[in-house]
Amino acid sequence: MATVTLQNVRKIYGRNTIAVDDFSLHVEDGEFVVLVGPSGCGKSTTLRLVAGLEDVTAGNVYIDGKPANDLPPRDRNIAMVFQNYALYPHMDVYRNMAFGLKLRKFPKEEIDARVREAADVLGIEDLLDRKPKELSGGQRQRVAVGRAIVRKPKAFLFDEPLSNLDAALRVQMRTELGKLHARLGATMIYVTHDQVEAMTMGDRLVVMRDGRIQQIGVPVQLYRRPANRFVAGFIGSPSMNFLEGELVRDGGPAFSGDGITLPIPDCQRDSLSGHVGRRVILGIRPEHIRYAPAADAPGESEDVTAKVEVVEPMGHETWLYIRIGRATCVARVSAEPVPLVDEVVSLAFDLSAVHFFDRETEAALLPDAPE
Ligand SMILES: Nc1ncnc2c1ncn2[C@@H]1O[C@H](COP(=O)(O)OP(=O)(O)OP(=O)(O)O)[C@@H](O)[C@H]1O
Ligand SMILES: [Mg+2]
CATH class of the missing domain: 3.40.50.300 (P-loop containing nucleotide triphosphate hydrolases)
Incomplete structure (x- = not known):
């Protein structure tokens, strides 16, 4: 060989x-x-x-x-x-x-x-x-x-x-x-x-x-x-969700775009605070959106209100196509409860698993992005 x-x-x-x-x-x-x-x-x-x-x-x-x-x-x-x-x-x-x-x-x-x-x-x-x-x-x-x-x-x-x-x-x-x-x-x-x-x-x-x-x-x-962003979207199924916005200061550094605001997770705060004002894409995988309340320590997840558009029961889990602000996202949530279409649900974003990409170059913003 x-x-x-x-x-x-x-x-x-x-x-x-x-x-x-x-x-x-x-x-x-x-x-x-x-x-x-x-x-x-x-x-x-x-x-x-x-x-x-x-x-x-x-x-x-x-x-x-x-x-x-x-x-x-x-x-x-x-x-x-x-x-x-x-x-x-x-x-x-x-x-x-x-x-x-x-x-x-x-x-x-x-x-x-x-x-x-x-x-x-x-x-x-x-x-x-x-x-x-x-x-x-x-x-x-x-x-x-x-x-x-x-x-x-x-x-x-x-x-x-x-x-x-x-x-x-x-x-x-x-x-x-x-x-x-x-x-x-x-x-x-x-x-x-x-x-x-x-x-x-x-x-x-x-x-x-x-x-x-x-x-x-x-x-x-x-x-x-x-x-x-390309690799992020290509690897993993269903694909990572992407929200377009910018990094702002909202108390601490935060992401704002597509009609929602999310705090920057503690683990990325230091490295991202220098980028306030930058146009970014936030990426979150469907498996990192769950039903709220999540049992995480404060600062590690953020509750988001979403409207259910499509429900796909997979048996062991359910895929929800949801409207969050102006964006449509997919969430892989537990099999139960099964929400109705048009129902408004409360979901938790696992902030420690959020990715950021530069909107122009689409490169990951941090070489040491979340583990
Ligand atoms: N013999 C050829 N002459 C001219 N262009 C070619 C030739 N073979 C491939 N190409 C072009 O080169 C590029 C790469 O083709 P290639 O076949 O390597 O892609 P691929 O990744 O294997 O795609 P697929 O998944 O569809 O098989 C394409 O734009 C294709 O049109
Ligand atoms: Mg080929």
């Missing part, structure tokens, strides 16, 4: 489509890194640059510390599994997995050993003589991964490999890929636009937008300390 390093990589398609820009990332040997971001943000292009299927416009790619910009794909020894992993329909599972090795003229015994080992790892030993059309979606997906495993590549690249599967199977395959990663100790770069998949699978996440890295970190770090 190997490290993969991208250094200030840029990819321009045609004259002026900047697909990837100033992309720097070092993937450790054996690490599972997930690239996540909305459609068109450059995830697939980044993988293709690592695999050598595209040339970089600028910057450098290193595999195992060695410059790889000029290495053709076959000499990089990197396996890529795509969303559309077209298996050969006329070949059985065994031959599908063996095919690549056969082309590379591996000895028959070596091919057989590798195919059987991969089948064992993936739990598809019993399916070796089936044709792809005789397999379920999840089984086909396993065969596609098997084709990559038999090559014993330096690193695996996965480009949304689960997006053709139904929800239940995705969750199952997610766990299986996690186990596979543990078992092979392999370096893996995994692309998805699904933030739940990203959060649950990656050792580290790379959040991308418009070809650029927004933030790199372990999942919980991105959740707790998003570097900007």
Whole structure:
């Protein structure tokens, strides 16, 4: 297995489509890194640059510390599994997995050993003589991964490999890929636009937008300390609520905007009091809005009156779409009581979990934002 390093990589398609820009990332040997971001943000292009299927416009790619910009794909020894992993329909599972090795003229015994080992790892030993059309979606997906495993590549690249599967199977395959990663100790770069998949699978996440890295970190770090409004809104479901306003002085420093005023929490008071007058966005996650009264110490939460617009019972909790001042927010509250639409409820904002972003740059206002 190997490290993969991208250094200030840029990819321009045609004259002026900047697909990837100033992309720097070092993937450790054996690490599972997930690239996540909305459609068109450059995830697939980044993988293709690592695999050598595209040339970089600028910057450098290193595999195992060695410059790889000029290495053709076959000499990089990197396996890529795509969303559309077209298996050969006329070949059985065994031959599908063996095919690549056969082309590379591996000895028959070596091919057989590798195919059987991969089948064992993936739990598809019993399916070796089936044709792809005789397999379920999840089984086909396993065969596609098997084709990559038999090559014993330096690193695996996965480009949304689960997006053709139904929800239940995705969750199952997610766990299986996690186990596979543990078992092979392999370096893996995994692309998805699904933030739940990203959060649950990656050792580290790379959040991308418009070809650029927004933030790199372990999942919980991105959740707790998003570097900007985009990451804050992208990680977490339902999304963080945002209120637009400014920092004012109201006794102590306070946020005022969208028809409400909230005191600045004690933990952020020192660092924010210097920013009074600044136009900011306040961010609060749905899970940090609860029914009042909250059992917090004074100064840690603030009660807010809200009008219920939509009630979505989830069973274990309820999602409330509420009007607070001029803003519509989502709150994840306890399953009981269930309020009526148009009812006015009293909710508590957990102030220790509030985020602030600059309204112009959208960068998080504090490097040491709430934990
Ligand atoms: N071969 C190409 N020629 C020209 N432009 C391309 C080409 N491939 C991708 N692009 C453009 O580069 C940008 C990044 O595309 P890319 O496929 O890397 O995005 P992505 O993050 O994988 O998106 P998705 O989630 O939809 O797969 C897009 O604007 C896309 O239109
Ligand atoms: Mg893509």
